[in-house]
Amino acid sequence: MHTSDYRTRLYRFSWLIVLTAICLLTAGSLRNTREKESSDVFVPGPKSPIQTHYSPGEITELSEAAERTAVASLDAIAALSEDGCTFDTTVLAFDRIMTDYADAVCPLVLMGHVYPEAGIAAEGVSCEESASVFATRVYTRRDLYDALREQTPRTPEESRLYDITIREFEKNGLKLSEERLATVREMKTELGRLETQYSANLNNDTTTLEFSADELAGIPATTLVTFQETQQGTFQVTLKYPDYRAVMTYAEDPETRRRMYAAYNNRQADTNTALLEDAIVLRQKIARELGYSTWADYRTHGRMAGNTTTVMDFLTTMQESLKEKCRDEMAELLVIKKDLNPEATTVDPWDVTYLQEIQKKEEYAYDEEEVREYFPVDTVLQGLFETYGTLFQIGFAEISDALVWSPDVRLFALNSLADNSTIGYLYLDLYPREGKYGHFCASEAISGRIMDGTYSLPVMTIIGNFHKPEENRPSLLTITEIETLFHEAGHGMHYLLTQAPYGTLSGFNVEWDFVETPSQTLEEWVWDPEVLESLSGHYKTSGKIPESLRDRIIASRCAGAGNLYSRLLLNSLEDMRFHTATEPVDVTEVWYQTHEDVTGTRPPAGTHQPASFGHLMGGYDAGYYGYLWSKVYALNIVDVFRETGMTNRALGMKFRDEILSKGNMDDGMVLLENFLGREPGTDALCRYLGIDISQE
Numbered sequence: 001m002h003t004s005d006y007r008t009r010l011y012r013f014s015w016l017i018v019l020t021a022i023c024l025l026t027a028g029s030l031r032n033t034r035e036k037e038s039s040d041v042f043v044p045g046p047k048s049p050i051q052t053h054y055s056p057g058e059i060t061e062l063s064e065a066a067e068r069t070a071v072a073s074l075d076a077i078a079a080l081s082e083d084g085c086t087f088d089t090t091v092l093a094f095d096r097i098m099t100d101y102a103d104a105v106c107p108l109v110l111m112g113h114v115y116p117e118a119g120i121a122a123e124g125v126s127c128e129e130s131a132s133v134f135a136t137r138v139y140t141r142r143d144l145y146d147a148l149r150e151q152t153p154r155t156p157e158e159s160r161l162y163d164i165t166i167r168e169f170e171k172n173g174l175k176l177s178e179e180r181l182a183t184v185r186e187m188k189t190e191l192g193r194l195e196t197q198y199s200a201n202l203n204n205d206t207t208t209l210e211f212s213a214d215e216l217a218g219i220p221a222t223t224l225v226t227f228q229e230t231q232q233g234t235f236q237v238t239l240k241y242p243d244y245r246a247v248m249t250y251a252e253d254p255e256t257r258r259r260m261y262a263a264y265n266n267r268q269a270d271t272n273t274a275l276l277e278d279a280i281v282l283r284q285k286i287a288r289e290l291g292y293s294t295w296a297d298y299r300t301h302g303r304m305a306g307n308t309t310t311v312m313d314f315l316t317t318m319q320e321s322l323k324e325k326c327r328d329e330m331a332e333l334l335v336i337k338k339d340l341n342p343e344a345t346t347v348d349p350w351d352v353t354y355l356q357e358i359q360k361k362e363e364y365a366y367d368e369e370e371v372r373e374y375f376p377v378d379t380v381l382q383g384l385f386e387t388y389g390t391l392f393q394i395g396f397a398e399i400s401d402a403l404v405w406s407p408d409v410r411l412f413a414l415n416s417l418a419d420n421s422t423i424g425y426l427y428l429d430l431y432p433r434e435g436k437y438g439h440f441c442a443s444e445a446i447s448g449r450i451m452d453g454t455y456s457l458p459v460m461t462i463i464g465n466f467h468k469p470e471e472n473r474p475s476l477l478t479i480t481e482i483e484t485l486f487h488e489a490g491h492g493m494h495y496l497l498t499q500a501p502y503g504t505l506s507g508f509n510v511e512w513d514f515v516e517t518p519s520q521t522l523e524e525w526v527w528d529p530e531v532l533e534s535l536s537g538h539y540k541t542s543g544k545i546p547e548s549l550r551d552r553i554i555a556s557r558c559a560g561a562g563n564l565y566s567r568l569l570l571n572s573l574e575d576m577r578f579h580t581a582t583e584p585v586d587v588t589e590v591w592y593q594t595h596e597d598v599t600g601t602r603p604p605a606g607t608h609q610p611a612s613f614g615h616l617m618g619g620y621d622a623g624y625y626g627y628l629w630s631k632v633y634a635l636n637i638v639d640v641f642r643e644t645g646m647t648n649r650a651l652g653m654k655f656r657d658e659i660l661s662k663g664n665m666d667d668g669m670v671l672l673e674n675f676l677g678r679e680p681g682t683d684a685l686c687r688y689l690g691i692d693i694s695q696e
């Protein structure tokens, strides 16, 4: 399994501090221009649940208007007389105002990451920056804090909202003196600016590498034609995911892979390294002002892990247990490498994916290119909709003539099978574009919540970077890509099936180290033989994948697990080392050291991976460990399904009711125990990895 993109499957924009985290981008396609002209004010409807076309200046105007409205409404809370202050006019009003604001700006922020016209996308990026500044300003307002804190909740639901809202104010420094609070506010504003700039730099990276046909030997002809050919007969290869993955999997020449690996791990080195290092120093100062020793202590407070020590203990235990597994895998890969080059003594980082692919061919007798032919994107989507549809009793209906920001974006309505009512909308933006966010993520636009007595219709987008369809071939997905799609759609289910009453607690606005639980649970369905078969249909013949090939694919899964999990562990440790430091950090050096500690090898000289580790500037700072942490819970949930069948409808509905629908209305651990009927344990992960971590 390929690892480098695992870490960016969900990219959350961290601009609203408690609140919504993931934002959608929208952009205008030509075909909705006419509709746009007919009315100046956008009115959502089934063909366009969010605005998807913008004229120059419009995003900026809408963003400013949203902020003005929110500030006026928040000022009104602060100005209430003592008699006028009730739970409704303060805490509930605050949730409503912040959710209204999020619903207004999330689609605009999304534009910054997907809009096809650069000028308008740039407005979206600025909007993200203002949203981050706005959130900091709000959560450091003492007048609001005082008005809210005085209130008494009347129900358990209100208590939950009250506790989390007040905690967020306090985590932003409301217990400090006015002077120190002002310092925190200023530093957080600056931090938001650094984070936005860092992501914008990554999205706008246009690095290409030039290779001769010889240097690209081994790459399938069907992929080669997607590279831009120059007049000299060489090929321009971008660092977008499909190009990168193809080279790392198939290029026979190690030097080609080394160059690609080095360039990929050197994206925005000149700009983003400094931005990250500055952010880390600012975070240290903020943490100290707020009374925490380190940024990691600050960030883990209020999460499932609760503190840095628990996280580090968990990671250290994993590290010890994975070492042997990883060493065995590397030894197997070295044997393969020696067949190719008898003088080889080590496996380099740019060899791993390539050698794993050979291993698949040799040991499991399949070739990823051959496998992809069974998985055209539409067939996979149909299978995914059926799988999730059966489990959660929902249907997905594509909306024809939907208004979208780019012609290749599709819109689906999510319907409840119980009464055929629409319960939400899902956009799919699956192919690379210049200036677009470069990985895979689930991104919110409109929150679920109770409004005027009825439940709102949440809207979200899955952003992907699959191979584009070609003239004679649809987009064909690898197994890893299918797993990623199930993962992001898992976030989608968490977001769209929410029934939490409050916008700030709905969808995936949960504890940061719980957020990857539903997505990592649902990605496991891909590995069920029946489900995998249901996703297949050869693009030429529509034939299902042969049983023996299917079983070999499933059997090969564990072959690279040690490497995959070591990569997750490496990135988690790297993140924690950055954020437990108390002095300025040389991020490149720490990355080198951590790489060596975890894998036993040093990355190539001159590379700067921290400059493109988007999670650390996108809300996962001191939070990347959440992937591993959540996987423990995800596998506990999957075990329950395995006992009764992965397509068990009753259990699917229990998962929907006990976990997906709840949002942040209870702690993750409570939700888990309600579903499992017991405490979660690490056995499932151990079995999965074939390791022993029982000493914990």
Ligand SMILES: [Zn+2]
Pocket (backbone or CB within 6 Å): 009, 010, 487, 491, 516, 519
């Ligand atoms: Zn995710």
